[in-house]
């Protein structure tokens with residue numbers, strides 16, 4: 001059984017959209033899939049899936065011992081796809097206790113399925129990371145915006161850091177040293193992870209040997225969502241470099257997805273986009289991601305990874321070809337008269353207004369950053385090294 005956790009760092013980047021649609025595509029391909037909404041406090045997958053009348057889910061299961069796990073795994077309208085709702089209305093589940101967490105993890109691992117897709121909450125808290133680390137090849141979703149990219153980086157960094165802290169046994173030499181170093185929380189956020197590991201290694205080589213073994217199999221997979229332009233695809237390269245030089249970790253590119261207005265229409269129709277319009281560029285991009293997942297071995301210990309370089313080159317090529325398809329589509333609409341030049345002009349105009357608004361917001365934010373920097377706020381030395 002393969003677990004596919006989907007995390008992001010920043011919220012609103014498309015985790016749930018990807019989780020729901022990917023689960024449907026994988027189920028269509030004949031895999032027995034379970035999709036779980038683990039966005040504690042912000043569960044909304046049922047809306048994307050179009051499931052109504054959700055009453056019990058993960059929240060009820062972890063807070064009420066009378067509720068059987070099997071009773072929260074429900075069938076969906078889609079063959080081979082079952083769904084575990086999150087029920088966000090239960091307060092306090094955002095602070096899931098470690099006993100509850102372990103119980104839930106055990107049940108998820110024990111599911112009788114081929115693939116379990118986990119839609120995680122935004123952020124990089126240990127609770128999110130612990131579910132992300134249920135797989136060595138979890139998916140990190142980001143958009144090309146700088147904040148989303150920084151958050152994606154922090155997501156990978158915190159996953160590694162969580163792996164480190166869970167490998168260290170209580171009372172060991174590494175544990176004592178780490179506790180000493182983490183007393184100063186400001187400092188630990190800024191610390192360069194390989195340096196930290198090297199210092200711990202000097203004090204406790206056995207523990208760190210175990211960590212190195214565990215982290216060597218960690219290969220998070222990137223999905224770059226909401227592209228507007230093929231150039232946006234280049235943003236992933238910087239994230240990859242940061243992960244490799246500051247964390248010593250390779251990222252694999254699982255694919256790009258363009259922003260698509262059809263997504264809003266599909267939401268309004270209560271049908272996931274891969275069902276509403278399977279041939280849309282957005283749906284096809286998700287199918288492509290599913291294909292790549294199905295091509296990789298399910299075995300967690302397998303190191304038959306796609307070559308990193310190839311995965312990034314493929315993603316760039318996808319960005320070019322999807323853009324071409326999108327422009328061809330507009331040209332076709334113009335040619336057949338379905339879209340008049342007037343309509344097109346209107347669209348361009350309204351987009352221009354939107355761009356101008358965004359520019360103004362951007363200037364405002366820049367001014368705020370400059371002001372904060374002047375007030376002596378340390379924004380760190382490297383681009384990704386500090387919060």
Ligand SMILES: Nc1ncnc2c1ncn2[C@@H]1O[C@H](COP(=O)(O)OP(=O)(O)OP(=O)(O)O)[C@@H](O)[C@H]1O
Nearest residue numbers: 011012013014015016017122226257258259260263
């Ligand atoms: N490629 C896309 N094209 C158009 N709209 C998109 C695309 N990806 C996501 N969206 C829209 O962006 C919004 C955020 O997406 P989604 O809810 O999947 O993000 P999320 O990462 O799960 O957010 P959260 O962190 O709040 O759970 C939704 O309205 C979704 O329909």
Ligand SMILES: [Mg+2]
Nearest residue numbers: 015016039119
């Ligand atoms: Mg979500």
